[in-house]
Amino acid sequence: MPDAVVIGAGPNGLVAANLLADAGWSVEVLEEQPEPGGAVRHDRGAHPDFVSDLCSSFYPLAAASPVVSGLHLERHGLRWSHAPHVVAHPRSDGRCAVLDRRVDVTADSLEAFAPGDGAAWRRLHDMW
Structure with missing residues (x-):
């Protein structure tokens, strides 16, 4: 056993x-x-x-x-294997949220959806 x-x-x-x-x-x-x-x-x-x-x-x-x-x-x-754009969520209005291996690309994408989210992403990235 x-x-x-x-x-x-x-x-x-x-x-x-x-x-x-x-x-x-x-x-x-x-x-x-x-x-x-x-x-x-x-x-x-x-x-x-x-x-x-x-x-x-x-x-x-x-x-x-x-x-x-x-x-x-x-x-x-x-x-x-690492894709440059790790996850993307296209919206029907033509916008697309992107999680990228590059911090700035992800932060800019999030900032376009809600002001302040880009800075929040950078803080989260720095913490981890």
Whole structure:
């Protein structure tokens, strides 16, 4: 019998299982789907050259997580992809809020929606 059973092979379950295994526990991971990954999966069903996210695809906190970086997943093939415009929300009036990797681009985008939000974004960015 394993020391721990982790239900679900999504990102959180796999990180938990890895941390327990690194601590010397025997771990069994149970997953309903045919492959691990949870919401972090993709396929090439539309075309072999086109990668489509099956669920979610935006993980800024995972990329910055000391726990995830401590697993050294790059040694096992992890490669982070970073789009310049990370998230965009187009509006029917033609405006588009943009979250960009560059602080000024995001701040300017937010400022266009509500005066003061650009400065608030810069403060939040500086804090984190």
